[in-house]
Amino acid sequence: MLVSYxxxxxxxxxxxxxxxxxxxxxxxxxxxxQNSVTQSRKKTFLVASLLVNFGILFLFKxxxxxxxxxxxxxxxxxxxxxxxxxxxxxxxxxxxxxxQAVGYTVDVYRGDIQHENHFGRYALFVSFFPQLVAGPxxxxxxxxxxxxxxxxxxYHKAIQGLKLIVWGYxxxxxxxxxxxxxxxxxxxxxxxxxxxxxxxxxxFFAFQIYCDFGGYSNIAIGCAKxxxxxxxxxxxxxxxxxxxxxxxxxxxxxxxxxxxxxVYIPLGGNKVGTARNYVNxxxxxxxxxxxxxxxxxxxxxxxxxxxxxxxxxxLGFKIRLKENLTVHRLETLFKMGITFVLICFSWIxxxxxxxxxxxxxxxxxxxxxxxxxxxxGSSFVFSVLAICMLVFKDFIDERNISTRISRSKAYQYTLYxxxxxVILSIGVFDGGQFIYFQF
Amino acid sequence: xxxxxxxLLTGFVIVAALDFAVGSVLRYFYFTGDSGINYRSxxxxxxxxxxxxxxxxxxxxxHYDARLLEDSLRVxxxxxxRDGEFIFYQTAVLKxxxxxxxxxxxxxxFTGSFEYSQADYDRLSALxxxxxxxxxxxxxxxxxxxxxxxxLYSHIYPYNSSLLTIMLGNMNVxxxxxxNMDYHGYVPLHGIHTKxxxxxxxxxxxxxxxxxxxxxxxxxxxxxxKNIPLIVVNSPSYYLYETDYSLDAARKICFENRVPFIxxxxxxxxxxxxxxxxxxxxxxxxxAAAFTQKVIHLLxxxxxxxxxxxxLKK
Numbered sequence: 001m002l003v004s005y006x007x008x009x010x011x012x013x014x015x016x017x018x019x020x021x022x023x024x025x026x027x028x029x030x031x032x033x034q035n036s037v038t039q040s041r042k043k044t045f046l047v048a049s050l051l052v053n054f055g056i057l058f059l060f061k062x063x064x065x066x067x068x069x070x071x072x073x074x075x076x077x078x079x080x081x082x083x084x085x086x087x088x089x090x091x092x093x094x095x096x097x098x099x100q101a102v103g104y105t106v107d108v109y110r111g112d113i114q115h116e117n118h119f120g121r122y123a124l125f126v127s128f129f130p131q132l133v134a135g136p137x138x139x140x141x142x143x144x145x146x147x148x149x150x151x152x153x154x155y156h157k158a159i160q161g162l163k164l165i166v167w168g169y170x171x172x173x174x175x176x177x178x179x180x181x182x183x184x185x186x187x188x189x190x191x192x193x194x195x196x197x198x199x200x201x202x203x204f205f206a207f208q209i210y211c212d213f214g215g216y217s218n219i220a221i222g223c224a225k226x227x228x229x230x231x232x233x234x235x236x237x238x239x240x241x242x243x244x245x246x247x248x249x250x251x252x253x254x255x256x257x258x259x260x261x262x263v264y265i266p267l268g269g270n271k272v273g274t275a276r277n278y279v280n281x282x283x284x285x286x287x288x289x290x291x292x293x294x295x296x297x298x299x300x301x302x303x304x305x306x307x308x309x310x311x312x313x314x315l316g317f318k319i320r321l322k323e324n325l326t327v328h329r330l331e332t333l334f335k336m337g338i339t340f341v342l343i344c345f346s347w348i349x350x351x352x353x354x355x356x357x358x359x360x361x362x363x364x365x366x367x368x369x370x371x372x373x374x375x376x377g378s379s380f381v382f383s384v385l386a387i388c389m390l391v392f393k394d395f396i397d398e399r400n401i402s403t404r405i406s407r408s409k410a411y412q413y414t415l416y417x418x419x420x421x422v423i424l425s426i427g428v429f430d431g432g433q434f435i436y437f438q439f
Numbered sequence: 440x441x442x443x444x445x446x447l448l449t450g451f452v453i454v455a456a457l458d459f460a461v462g463s464v465l466r467y468f469y470f471t472g473d474s475g476i477n478y479r480s481x482x483x484x485x486x487x488x489x490x491x492x493x494x495x496x497x498x499x500x501x502h503y504d505a506r507l508l509e510d511s512l513r514v515x516x517x518x519x520x521r522d523g524e525f526i527f528y529q530t531a532v533l534k535x536x537x538x539x540x541x542x543x544x545x546x547x548x549f550t551g552s553f554e555y556s557q558a559d560y561d562r563l564s565a566l567x568x569x570x571x572x573x574x575x576x577x578x579x580x581x582x583x584x585x586x587x588x589x590x591l592y593s594h595i596y597p598y599n600s601s602l603l604t605i606m607l608g609n610m611n612v613x614x615x616x617x618x619n620m621d622y623h624g625y626v627p628l629h630g631i632h633t634k635x636x637x638x639x640x641x642x643x644x645x646x647x648x649x650x651x652x653x654x655x656x657x658x659x660x661x662x663x664x665k666n667i668p669l670i671v672v673n674s675p676s677y678y679l680y681e682t683d684y685s686l687d688a689a690r691k692i693c694f695e696n697r698v699p700f701i702x703x704x705x706x707x708x709x710x711x712x713x714x715x716x717x718x719x720x721x722x723x724x725x726x727a728a729a730f731t732q733k734v735i736h737l738l739x740x741x742x743x744x745x746x747x748x749x750x751l752k753k
Contacts, residue, residue: 153440153443155440155442155443158443159443159446162446162447162450377603378600378601378602378603378604379600381603382600382603413449413450413453414453416450417450417453417454417457418457420454420457421454421457421458421461421595424458424593424595424596424599425461425465425595425598425599425600425602426599426600426602427599428600429590429596429599430557430561430564
């Protein structure tokens with residue numbers, strides 16, 4: 001726990017107070033819920049915990065956004081007044097540890113887990129350094145029992161962890177940071193670029209964000225594994241999804257399951273009428289969009305993905321063709337392609353600097369005009385190469401292709417040593433920052 | 440645990456061996472390249488013995504016509520400018536040059552900003568291949584990050600992201616690429632700028648990056664310590680500006696060190712000729728010729744320089 005706090009305080013020491021406050025409040029709420037006899041008293045503790053934690057999150061992350069929005073609306077009807085905005089730096093990882101701590105409180109309230117009496121152990125659960133700043137958002141039912149056990153060094157876990165760390169750094173330095181060079185050059189000057197360039201940048205961004213976030217998750221999970229702890233898988237080769245519903249079972253799994261368990265299901269989930277179910281889905285994704293950032297682009301991104309889920313249920317893509325391997329493969333490829341296009345379209349909103357920029361980008365893509373921008377030649381080549389290497393590895397993992405040679409120690413040593421060499425050769429070491437740190 | 444440590448050590452040995460092997464190959468081909476941006480850097484730092492050296496960014500190597508300089512002044516010249524490389528790179532090259540010989544005249548084309556920019560530090564990567572054998576540049580390279588000297592234990596790291604440029608540098612076809620057709624480091628541009636003259640508004644005031652100011656001053660004092668005449672020039676751009684804090688700072692530092700600072704940014708001839716430019720910040724071949732002639736005229740008519748030029752020709 002001390003190491004985790006030391007890790008966090010390396011960024012901005014004073015903000016450790018916030019994570020401690022969140023820990024203390026949810027710990028006391030959990031204790032209060034456990035010790036309460038009546039349901040109304042339990043609810044009081046739960047509501048208090050939610051209000052305080054989400055209140056802190058709102059203040060740091062959403063206050064300025066809603067303040068500006070609210071008074072823009074008033075301005076439209078002729079009322080000119082505004083409260084001042086706050087100039088507060090967003091604490092790193094606040095969205096992650098808040099959700100993790102709040103999830104704990106709800107689990108205790110529901111009776112899914114017992115309250116953790118040992119404060120130090122609970123504080124470690126909230127602040128566990130591998131997943132503190134960018135997830136995975138862990139569940140108390142998974143992590144707390146592991147902290148209660150005596151952990152002995154596990155050789156196989158440690159090797160798995162090491163491999164995950166190397167692969168995570170590959171995803172981050174070779175793929176994500178390389179692609180970001182082109183994406184930033186295009187998206188930060190989108191009005192000057194043509195259709196093909198914007199499409200390329202959008203596809204690059206799809207892989208950039210996957211590898212940035214997935215890479216960090218792998219590093220976090222790998223670190224925890226070396227120490228003997230199992231964190232949940234956060235990404236499962238999302239671009240192999242054959243529908244947007246399946247995409248969300250493969251993408252940021254810890255967040256999507258959190259929203260399912262703590263927002264969608266309490267709203268009624270699919271145990272209500274169809275129309276209400278669609279509303280629940282849409283709302284859940286809308287809020288998920290807002291979680292990513294205080295900007296209308298994120299809200300629209302969330303809403304769009306919500307619409308995709310509804311569309312999936314309404315249309316339910318089913319092809320009934322003769323059972324034939326080639327046809328089946330083509331069908332799979334077709335579905336993957338459509339899903340990828342839909343997801344990429346939503347990424348435009350996620351990445352664009354503003355709503356106006358996003359609309360401008362879409363308009364220019366649809367115009368099918370403009371020259372193709374390559375930028376720095378070798379960086380573009382490395383970008384394409386990096387995506388190819390990523391897709392190849394993901395394909396091997398997706399199809400679970402394993403041979404006697406690939407299972408041999410010599411092969412494993414060579415493969416991961418080569419990964420390190422590739423990282424040193426074409427990884428980007430300058431100025432890369434994890435995208436999800438901003439959440 | 441023991442088995443895990445053995446695996447770690449074995450992995451480390453394999454990586455180190457591969458790093459050494461691949462790094463050595465990259466190093467070999469980097470320094471055998473005979474064209475391209477890396478070759479010009481190597482030539483600048485390790486080979487040139489030209490009388491007149493031009494330092495700067497891409498504006499330097501596109502703006503100073505080496506043939507004109509040589510024919511008019513009857514000297515040899517070399518243009519050491521490199522894309523996007525501000526005073527850190529320029530001073531490092533100067534240090535490497537001064538280790539080997541003293542040029543007779545140095546022209547420093549001032550382009551850049553004294554405002555802190557991480558990108559300027561990141562671009563020090565261009566000097567990494569020279570770190571091992573050029574101790575004189577290490578203090579500048581180490582500005583990149585406090586861990587740079589440790590990263591440089593890797594043999595591959597100095598050539599990070601250079602694989603393609605290294606390959607191209609060793610291919611004959613590279614010499615025929617327009618961007619590589621240089622004459623003593625000068626690369627002419629052929630495009631014509633058609634946009635209207637723009638005005639850059641004064642940015643918010645910023646504090647000067649101490650490292651950049653110190654290194655710029657070091658450039659001036661190094662040349663003075665070797666009694667090498669130096670002229671600092673702000674070559675023409677096709678835009679107007681209200682205030683440029685960095686330019687003002689450079690002018691002041693030059694004045695304090697008694698180095699001539701010639702500013703062409705408000706020269707009417709260039710501001711009224713968009714056809715001299717390929718874009719807002721780069722002169723094309725015609726503009727470079729006109730500008731070089733102006734510089735030559737200045738050198739010939741300035742008492743300090745003309746005396747020195749006479750000595751050059753002896």
